[in-house]
Amino acid sequence: MRYSDFRIGNLVLHATTVTKVVAIHEDGIVVKHSEKYPSAKLTIQGIREIAVDESWFLKFGFAKVRDYPCFRIDGIQIEYDGSSSEWKADLFSGRTSIKFVHQLQNLFFALTGKELTINK
Template sequence: MEAKELRIGNCIDFNGMLCVIEEIDGQGVVVDIAESQENEWIDLFQFTPIHLTEEWLVKLGFEKSDSLSNCTKTTNGYKFDFAGGEVLYLDSVRLKHIKYVHQLQNLYFALTGEELTIKS
């Protein structure tokens, strides 16, 4: 993963722990480790992206459809619709394959101006 793919607030995985990026430099990131509430600097090669799953979509505020195998979220006039795992439709137009949580967070922010964060 490259630093240019990341933004402050992105969720990543470090040794099986959920981390939220607090700072970014060319070599690594400073993260808030959710389990320990501690900040730690991590080299870019030490963490991995989080695969986008139905569970993650729900954590990010998407609603699971009862009749279809998709998750949706409507905000600022946009309807985000994930079908078949990683295909994103925006207002019924197929956009792209999204594989990772940070990719969805970045696209969501670019389109809405709002952060996509984990819902409590």
């Protein structure tokens, strides 16, 4: 995991709390828990990636399109590949694996130019 893997707005874990990346520096990532708490600057060792599962697709507003795990939003379809136990998206260059929430957010932004945020 590197600082360059993240973008402002990505969701990560700090301890056991889901936090949002609000700034990225050469020596750390600044995260914000909520409006009630101040932001915190962390090293890469101070954060953890959030594993993607079906609940995250639903939180982001994806629609389930089949009986097996397959989700779609804005023309992007992501399916669970049971043989590799990974979520996969078919892209022009082939299939890409999505293991973490920030990867899903970054892929969505790269393909649509829009931020992927949790639906309220």
